Every structure is written in C-alpha cells, then in structure tokens.
Amino acid sequence: MMRSFITMLLVAIGVAVSSWSIAYAANLETYKFDDPKKEALFRELIDELRCPKCQNQTIGDSDAPLAKDLRDRTYMMIQQGASKQEVVDYMVARYGDFAYYRPPVKLSTVVLWLGPVVVILVGAGVILMRVRSRNNAEVELSEQEQAQLATLRDSESSDSKQDKSS
Amino acid sequence: MAQRSKLRWVILALPLLAFLWLTIFLLRGLFSDPTELSSALVGKPVPQFELPDIYDTTKVHTEEVLQGRPMLLNVWATWCPTCRAEHEYLNQLAAQGVYIVGLNYKDDSRAKAVNWLNTLGDPYQINLFDERGMVALDFGVYGAPETFLINAQGEVVYRHVGDVNDRVWNNVLGPQYNELMQAYESAGATP
Known part of the structure; x- marks a missing residue:
C-alpha cells in the first residue's frame, strides 16, 4: 500500500x-x-x-x-x-x-531585506534576557513583602513548635 | 521597582502588538488585488513612438498626438472580452466630450479591429495600431484593457488596469480627469 x-x-x-x-x-x-x-x-x-x-x-x-x-x-x-x-x-x-x-534596497523594500535580521535579533534578545533573569534569581523585596515574609516565617516556626509539643 | 514592572508590561505586550500588526497587514492583503500594478511611468512623459493609424496605415502618428490636452489612452483589442464589456461605456464617455485615444494592442488583424469599431461604435479621437505590441511594451502594458490618464504636458498621471465602468470613472478616473481639465481650461483662458 x-x-x-x-x-x-x-x-x-x-x-x-x-x-x-x-x-x-x-x-x-x-x-x-x-x-x-x-x-x-x-x-x-x-x-x-x-x-x-x-x-x-x-x-x-x-x-x-x-x-x-x-x-x-x-x-x-x-x-x-x-x-x-x-x-x-x-x-x-x-x-x-x-x-x-x-x-x-529602497525605503519601500527595506522590510524585505532587514525583516529576517530584525526577527533573529529580537529572538536572540528575548532568549538572552530570559537566561539572564533566570541567573539573577535574587529578588529584592519591598518592605511590605519583607514583613509578609517575616510573619510567614514566624507562623511556620510557631507551627513547628506546636507540632513538636503536641 | 515600579519602572521595572512597567518595562515588563511593555515586553509582554510586544507579541500582542506584533500579532495585531501582522493581522492588519494580512487582512489588507486579503482585499488587495495583486494584479493591479502601479505604472512605472506615472509622472513621466509618454514614450516616443511612431505608429500607423488603424483606419489608414499610410498615416503615421507620433507621441505628439498624446500632448496638448488632458486625455485618456485606452489599450484595447478584439481578442479581449473585457474590452468589449467596457466599449459601450467608452462610447458614453466620448459622447460626454471626454477625449479618448485608442491603442490597438496586438490584435488578430486590422480588418477585425476596424470591423469592431464600425459595428460597436468608435469612441476614439485617434486610434493607434500597434501590431507587434512594441509601443505597448514601452508603456508597460501587460494586458488589455488598460487606460492611461495623460495630462496636457503629455505626462502619464495614472494608469487603470481592467475595464472602465461607472464605478471606476466616478471614483477614480473621472475626478482626476476633471481636475486636469479645470487646470487646462483655466490655463487656456489666461494665456
């Protein structure tokens, strides 16, 4: 077949x-x-x-x-x-x-000539940026967020204490 | 921090913007007619030529017949069905006083073309007989019918591909022709 x-x-x-x-x-x-x-x-x-x-x-x-x-x-x-x-x-x-x-190569045909190069450059730029942001994963927290984090940690440690005590 | 998130939004919006741009670009492509090429001759004088008259081949016309007043140059042939469709409309335009010159393009025979004019009417002031299509080639003609709008200086102002009908005349060719006629008449009144 x-x-x-x-x-x-x-x-x-x-x-x-x-x-x-x-x-x-x-x-x-x-x-x-x-x-x-x-x-x-x-x-x-x-x-x-x-x-x-x-x-x-x-x-x-x-x-x-x-x-x-x-x-x-x-x-x-x-x-x-x-x-x-x-x-x-x-x-x-x-x-x-x-x-x-x-x-x-003219103003009206410039997209034909430069279009592919621009697309490749934009793609490379996006990949580069993503890789970089993944590498510097350290994030600065605002005061509010730090306070939130502190309360979360506190509650967690108190939770674990409670767990132990029980 | 606020600036950072703004930048983030801009970056996130980029694909959406690119998508919208592409959509508009492709949507326009759907409704555009790729066979409608703009003439490379627009803004340039008509090419030089020497062509016989269709009725009397001993009479030779040059590019001078396309100078001196605004006019239409209509490319036609008897093998072209669309030319037949637009012929009656050209008769009407001629009756209204529109000046039309004909360019008979690679017709099957001169006798056939003359017979067509005798039976269907002759809207043309002058009719050029381009047996081998070499002058039409200089005009960048790639089919029939085509209609060129020519100003009093003998320069091509516009080229229409396809038949001339009510819609084309009222929306495209007519307004431009009338504008040229106004300029021509006011120039003639105050020499």
Missing part, C-alpha cells in the same frame, strides 16, 4: 518535472547565440525577470504572449551588446521594481 503510494508520487513528480523542462526548452530553442557568454547572460536574465502578466513565473518559464515579447526584447538587447544592468533597467523603467526578482 505504502509502496504503491510512493511509486505513484515519484511518477507524478517525474511527469511534472519533465513537462516543465519540455515547456522550458520550447521557450528557449528559438533563440540562437554565436557567443556562449551572451547565451549565458540571456539564460540568467530570463530566470530573474518576472512576467508581469503571470506574476509568479519568470519570463523564462511562462508561456504568456507577453513573456515571449519580453524574451524577444531581452534577446534583441543582448544581441546588440546590452549589459545585464541595461536590460534590467529597461524592464524596471516600464514595469517597475516588480519586474525584477531581486528587488533593490
């Missing part, structure tokens, strides 16, 4: 991966490069630029017509000798920071 389930799961994953790579290859095969450096840059870019239409896909793995237009434009710019930054700037100027999967 368990075994057949695992086999099915593996087959499903295999099908998903292979269909993804077929679609991916189809997206790439029309672009021919003489220069392997340019081809590498092209592959890098289409994996980092986001398709504005499909939102959670890069322009490399989206089949949307707009993604194809953006791949064409990226290809054209690279063939004309554009640098990576130039292509990214071109896309960001038209579609905003949204178009690039590596958002720049």
Whole structure:
C-alpha cells in the first residue's frame, strides 16, 4: 500500500518535472547565440525577470504572449551588446521594481531585506534576557513583602513548635 | 521597582502588538488585488513612438498626438472580452466630450479591429495600431484593457488596469480627469 503510494508520487513528480523542462526548452530553442557568454547572460536574465502578466513565473518559464515579447526584447538587447544592468533597467523603467526578482534596497523594500535580521535579533534578545533573569534569581523585596515574609516565617516556626509539643 | 514592572508590561505586550500588526497587514492583503500594478511611468512623459493609424496605415502618428490636452489612452483589442464589456461605456464617455485615444494592442488583424469599431461604435479621437505590441511594451502594458490618464504636458498621471465602468470613472478616473481639465481650461483662458 505504502509502496504503491510512493511509486505513484515519484511518477507524478517525474511527469511534472519533465513537462516543465519540455515547456522550458520550447521557450528557449528559438533563440540562437554565436557567443556562449551572451547565451549565458540571456539564460540568467530570463530566470530573474518576472512576467508581469503571470506574476509568479519568470519570463523564462511562462508561456504568456507577453513573456515571449519580453524574451524577444531581452534577446534583441543582448544581441546588440546590452549589459545585464541595461536590460534590467529597461524592464524596471516600464514595469517597475516588480519586474525584477531581486528587488533593490529602497525605503519601500527595506522590510524585505532587514525583516529576517530584525526577527533573529529580537529572538536572540528575548532568549538572552530570559537566561539572564533566570541567573539573577535574587529578588529584592519591598518592605511590605519583607514583613509578609517575616510573619510567614514566624507562623511556620510557631507551627513547628506546636507540632513538636503536641 | 515600579519602572521595572512597567518595562515588563511593555515586553509582554510586544507579541500582542506584533500579532495585531501582522493581522492588519494580512487582512489588507486579503482585499488587495495583486494584479493591479502601479505604472512605472506615472509622472513621466509618454514614450516616443511612431505608429500607423488603424483606419489608414499610410498615416503615421507620433507621441505628439498624446500632448496638448488632458486625455485618456485606452489599450484595447478584439481578442479581449473585457474590452468589449467596457466599449459601450467608452462610447458614453466620448459622447460626454471626454477625449479618448485608442491603442490597438496586438490584435488578430486590422480588418477585425476596424470591423469592431464600425459595428460597436468608435469612441476614439485617434486610434493607434500597434501590431507587434512594441509601443505597448514601452508603456508597460501587460494586458488589455488598460487606460492611461495623460495630462496636457503629455505626462502619464495614472494608469487603470481592467475595464472602465461607472464605478471606476466616478471614483477614480473621472475626478482626476476633471481636475486636469479645470487646470487646462483655466490655463487656456489666461494665456
């Protein structure tokens, strides 16, 4: 039972991966490069630029017509000798920071960059404080509390005396 | 001693505050539309272009047709069902005197687009024919319909994604358009 389930799961994953790579290859095969450096840059870019239409896909793995237009434009710019930054700037100027999967450090994106660090620091701080307060367990008592403690001790000792006497 | 307990309360309240902040943040996410991207072009002049007229492809328009007065630039195509839904509303706006320029975006064929205008009515003062979608790309268009509000200086003021209807016009586009028109008319009256 368990075994057949695992086999099915593996087959499903295999099908998903292979269909993804077929679609991916189809997206790439029309672009021919003489220069392997340019081809590498092209592959890098289409994996980092986001398709504005499909939102959670890069322009490399989206089949949307707009993604194809953006791949064409990226290809054209690279063939004309554009640098990576130039292509990214071109896309960001038209579609905003949204178009690039590596958002720049800005006031509006600072939470993305510093958020995890802040959470870790706060967590470390809390742990540190708890450990410390456990170590200095000595607590100062107010006068009222000391008086209370004294009466408690008194009553306890008198209790024990009574116990002995009885 | 009193100060110490106050600090304690502040520390104890921190998780609660963080929780409330997260709740508000996520609640807002529930009601926001992630497909509504603000245009990167807002506050910038419209990109330069040269495009043929949809009726007469020998006639070429440049970005100058988007300057000189406040207007709407409506991106549309016959393959886009929402464009059909908003078309009648654009006809109404045009009848009220709103100046609309059309940008036909990657349509199936020019004949189909012209036929659409002949049968459904033509609310556009000028209609640009962007066969390959390259000018639309310069505008940051990622679908149709989209509607840009452009001021008299030819700068993009606002971009609306999705259809223009009564609600959108009365709450969002109309007030901004009327404001631009007022500024434009008062500037025209005292040159």
